[in-house]
Amino acid sequence: MVLTDSTPSIDYRLPTDVVPKHYNLTVHTDLGNATFDGVVRTDLHIVRGTSKIVFNTLDLELGEITLQLQGHEDVLHESKREFDRVAARGIITFPKTLPAGTNARLTITFEGKLTSSLSGYYRCVGDADGKNVYSLTQFQPTAARKAFPCWDEPALKATFDITMLSRFGSVNLSNMPAQSEKVCTTYSHEEDSWLARKIATLEDPSLWKVTQFQTTPPISTYLVAYANGPFKFLESSYKSPLSGKVRPLRIYATADYIWQGQFALNVVQKVMPLYEEVFDVEYPLPKLDILASSDFDLGGMENWGLIIGRTSCFLDDPNENNLRNKQYVASMASHEVAHMWFGDITTxxxxxxxxxxxxxxxxxxxxxxxxxxxxxxxxxxxxxxxxxxxxxxxxxxxxxxxxxxxxxxxxxxxxxxxxxxxxxxxxxxxxxxxxxxxxxxxxxxxxxxxxxxxxxxxxxxxxxxxxxxxxxxxxxxxxxxxxxxxxxxxxxxxxxxxxxxxxxxxxxxxxxxKMGYPIISVTEKEGGVHVRQERFLETGPADAAHNETIWTVPLSILTMNEDESFEIHSDELLTEREKFIPLDMSRLFKLNSGTTGFYVVQYSPERLITLGKQAVSSDSPFSLQDRIGLVRDAFALASSGHSSVSSALGLVNSMCATWQADEYLVWDAVADSLSRIASTWWEHPEVLGPLNAFRMSLFGPIAKRLGFEPLASDTTDDQQLRVKAIEQAAEAGDPWAVGEMAARFTHFLDTGDSSEIPSELAGMIYRIVSSLSLSTRT
CATH class of the missing domain: 1.10.390.10 (Neutral Protease Domain 2)
Incomplete structure (x- = not known):
């Protein structure tokens, strides 16, 4: 064996002389000793004649390596074995050239350790007492090579047969459903010679089992998944609107967590048929599982047929009724389900x-x-x-x-x-x-x-x-x-x-x-507007070196007609640096209707105030997204120096001074923008004082009206706006908001009873009261 630390060649992709078509992978998991071993038999197609086979491997101890050409009884053994640690490659040389156009089977045995690395095939201790120990995979982007020797590139798709040897009583999971599961004492030697030899070494084969999974469709290695442990599950199903097939859906977790999995399972059950309808492509696998893990590197991973993710991303305590958490879990679940089409079917x-x-x-x-x-x-x-x-x-x-x-x-x-x-x-x-x-x-x-x-x-x-x-x-x-x-x-x-x-x-x-996106400046002229695009930078107007790109910008202009109806000109494109667009300047207009385009629009300060008033009028044609976009654009321009802060504050004042609507997302845009200014000028009381007074005038009345206690009549906007308004009012020094927080926190300290601190306000109350206490001491 020759080990090298050479740097990878300029061609960083694997050579395509040999490509995989099918993997037969068998994995033995020993959770007690934190080890795994196995054998992978890879069916290869020899594209060009070669005596070398190059594949990916990392942190594995490779055992016997053999090759058998299709139609030949002779088994070839390597004449040379090399490893490039930097490129994570194994290079195996055989004594004769493998003919182009032929097929072969490469067999490699391997061993590895179940570490807590959160990548490859790794080990998780799910609770403090160490009872819930399990193993699982995380292969994206290039960690399949840490679990078994493979061609670890997304384009080199292949089918997989996966077999798992594990403790009886534990649960084995993989991309596909199990087609058989046998106690080791009933396993036939003819089925898999390596596995049979392995079983023979076990101290008590009756305590172990073999699970064989169905063959996958062609799949990239980073989407392969398997897990073993003391998992429990909740189950549901959905009916395909395209074929009428009923597919099982499950969410798995350890016993201490599984009771919080119903909400995510419900979301998956409802979105699966919707995806099939929208994309007109049926989900191709026979099942879909989710595994919620205590230790996971990403939020979630779209392994085909076996989504894996953090407990915090897929579990929801039904007793808390936490809207923010429900939204997060729903978005996470539906995002990963979307990958079953985008990323898994097509990669x-x-x-x-x-x-x-x-x-x-x-x-x-x-x-x-x-x-x-x-x-x-x-x-x-x-x-x-x-x-x-x-x-x-x-x-x-x-x-x-x-x-x-x-x-x-x-x-x-x-x-x-x-x-x-x-x-x-x-x-x-x-x-x-x-x-x-x-x-x-x-x-x-x-x-x-x-x-x-x-x-x-x-x-x-x-x-x-x-x-x-x-x-x-x-x-x-x-x-x-x-x-x-x-x-x-x-x-x-x-x-x-x-x-x-x-x-x-x-x-x-x-x-x-190209990098970046444009700012579209709007200059009003007789009979229309002159629009010009430049690259938008947070540091101010772009110089010539950073302003070469001309984007094709859908301007999506909303205009008001004589009969007070409105229309959206979605086919208006800006394909050059600047152009003149005829408009009736006596009537309402707005670019980027619905805030669908990725650019900033700059109006004159006077037009901006007019748009603010029009945005909150009772008969406004502007959408919620339009109102959000006006606020965000104004403050983006102010923070970058393209316009003044007073212009952005003028917009907010024109929109919110008398506005009674409880549109949380608009108020959130205002709050976020004002908080950014406050955090920038926190050492300048001459600026911060008037700014906080303005914040209190906006959010103080809302905080008092909604109060600290959630109500059965609360809308979704009410629930979210309560938290935002109280936070903004208290951070700005509103006496009522700060007093309420201090009183509730003091009651908790004196009695140990936290019932007066609503769960959605807890973090904020602890943070603000603690910071006020520290500032008082200093």
Missing amino acids: MEWWDNLYLNEGFATLVNIRMSGIPTHALLTVAAFYQVGENFILDRLFPEWRLDAHFLGSNFYPARWLDAKLSSHPIEVECPDANKIIQVINLSSTTYRTARQPPVSSLPQFLATQHYVGQDKFLKGVSAYLKKHKYKNTVTSDLWEGIQSVTNKGIPEMMDNWVK
């Missing part, structure tokens, strides 16, 4: 196209996932489609399409306004760099996995530009054409273009390949 060719997976999955998610900064634009559209057609159908009162703006769209846009942003398609060099690309700020994996911004919302704009029905048909065409295959960016654009007959590739090109 990106390589990690530079990760957004093709995460963007589509965001179809249903409240939080974004896994895309490089510019990708957010692409994902935004898919996210919105999902909210409108999936979760929004289940929870219309949550207004998830608007919720997305505050929770993901604008935080991601804030990131993409930085000079450190990067395009959606980022070259992923060697495997060691993939994690770095995936974790580039929130750009790629923000909050469990959040995509960067630009490309997301642009897709949202694209969806409105081409029409939602055609957009969805284009997505469906993309899925059907590339079922069980791998894709690149152009495949998606072509799918949408095939249905819409519009130049989608040209429209999306700069959004995907």
